[in-house]
Amino acid sequence: xxxxxxxxxxxxxxxxxxxxxxxxxxxxxxxxxxxxxxxxxxxxxxxxxxxxxxxxxxxxxxxxxxxxxxxxxxxxxxxxx
Amino acid sequence: xxxxxxxxxxxxxxxxxxxxxxxxxxxxxxxxxxxxxxxxxxxxxxxxxxxxxxxxxxxxxxxxxxxxxxxxxxxxxxxxxxxxxxxxxxxxxxxxxxxxxxxxxxxxxxxxxxxxxxxxxxxxxxxxxxxxxxxxxxxxxxxxxxxxxxxxxxxxxxxxxxxxxxxxxxxxxxxxxxxxxxxxxxxxxxxxxxxxxxxxxxxxxxxxxxxxxxxxxxxxxxxxxxxxxxxxxxxxxxxxxxxxxxxxxxxxxxxxx
Numbered sequence: 131x132x133x134x135x136x137x138x139x140x141x142x143x144x145x146x147x148x149x150x151x152x153x154x155x156x157x158x159x160x161x162x163x164x165x166x167x168x169x170x171x172x173x174x175x176x177x178x179x180x181x182x183x184x185x186x187x188x189x190x191x192x193x194x195x196x197x198x199x200x201x202x203x204x205x206x207x208x209x210x211x
Numbered sequence: 212x213x214x215x216x217x218x219x220x221x222x223x224x225x226x227x228x229x230x231x232x233x234x235x236x237x238x239x240x241x242x243x244x245x246x247x248x249x250x251x252x253x254x255x256x257x258x259x260x261x262x263x264x265x266x267x268x269x270x271x272x273x274x275x276x277x278x279x280x281x282x283x284x285x286x287x288x289x290x291x292x293x294x295x296x297x298x299x300x301x302x303x304x305x306x307x308x309x310x311x312x313x314x315x316x317x318x319x320x321x322x323x324x325x326x327x328x329x330x331x332x333x334x335x336x337x338x339x340x341x342x343x344x345x346x347x348x349x350x351x352x353x354x355x356x357x358x359x360x361x362x363x364x365x366x367x368x369x370x371x372x373x374x375x376x377x378x379x380x381x382x383x384x385x386x387x388x389x390x391x392x393x394x395x396x397x398x399x400x401x402x403x404x405x406x407x408x409x410x411x412x413x414x415x416x417x418x419x420x421x422x423x424x425x426x427x428x429x430x431x432x433x434x435x436x437x438x439x440x441x442x443x444x445x446x447x448x449x450x451x452x453x454x455x456x457x458x459x460x461x462x463x464x465x466x467x468x
Contacts, residue, residue: 136224137217144233148241148441154401172240180214187225188401194245195236196227203222 131207136185138177141197147173151189151198157182160189228252230261230281237275241441243431244273246398247311247340250408252280254415255307264307265299267292269321271313272347273340290321293328296335300418307419309336314355315345318380322354325380332389332423336414339381339426342433343452350436354378357455362436377455381428385461391423393462397430397453399445410460417465425465430456 138159145168152160152175161178168174177183185202230252238244255264261282268276270289277284287295292310300308317325317339328335344362345351351364355377359368369377385393392414396407407429414425430452434444 135217137214139218144235146240150241150441150445153442170235185217185222185224190225191401191404192246194238194240194242194249196231196245196249198225199223199227200225201217201219201222202224203217 132204133207134184134202135205136183136200136202137180138183138189138201139199140175140177141199142174142176143168143170144195144197145172145174146170146195147175148194149175150192150194151175154188154192156186156188157184159183228256230256231279232281234278236279238272239435241432241434241444242272243342243398243429244340246404247338247407247429247431248276248279250398250404250411251309251311251338254408254412255280255282257412258307258415260307260415263305264309265296265303267296267299267308267310269310269312269316271316271345273311273313274347276311290316290319291324292316292321293324293333293335293337296337297328297331297333300333300335304334304421307336307415308334309338309415309418311338312340313346314339314341314343314353318354318378322378322380326383326387329384329424329426330387330389332391334418334421335424336411336418337424337426338411338414339428340431341428341456342431342436343377344433344436346433346436350433350438355380357451360451379456381426381456381461384426389424390426390462391464392417392425392427392460394426394460395428395430395456395458397448397458399432399448403458413463413465413467416467420465420467422465428456430458
């Protein structure tokens, strides 16, 4: 059986911390970085649970500033074990 | 399998469109403008019109749109974007010409230009960002402000006796004979963003085929002006704005997919 594994890369200096991606993610992958700000003084998001990512790109589509890059790979579960 | 195995160019699913440059955008966190900018960049790339597009930016929050998308731009006087777009399209019929306007620019000071350009059936596409408020100048009442909505110039809520009724310019546009495609969309969820993208694409294609003028209204949020968080603003929009501004195609005579 194959499954989707995804990964996201956040351009943290472009992020403004609106957290719309946090709501859009159905897998709870992203959340705001705790007590940290970027060069512009904005809070920013980080992939806190990267292993849950399935690469659906919902977070990147709703991101108003285009800060998120999404990667996806289809892998066989047997191979992983 | 580690994250580094997944993050490689052949597995890329989504990234910021090439046409959108790296200049940090001046919009407030969570503003709908950024999503619409991204959609326009994606559509122009998909249509292969990077070198043949002229955008007309308005006066309002989107006044700096020309700094973020690497296409040709003109900056119009307040409300006069459709008039400028008319001239550009008539002189350069092979160019994709669109205007990008907010509700203060399009539905207030530029009402005459908008209605006449649409009525003449100019082959341009108008993107209309409706957030029911003057966002850039500090959240004053706009013609599109909802009845009862509080703004800095109607702190007790909009009262029709005193301030008149909300102006539904998209509905007016759908009754004009010059328009071929009039649609109202939003960009609050993934599904609605994909629908909005389809609508803008159809408007651009209709303008290139010379079918008439098109208007795509994007019902948007202004979380700074509404004094809400980005997530609450989306919720407020779904609850209040969609009742007054019902989403969907109001007119479609294009026969395009």
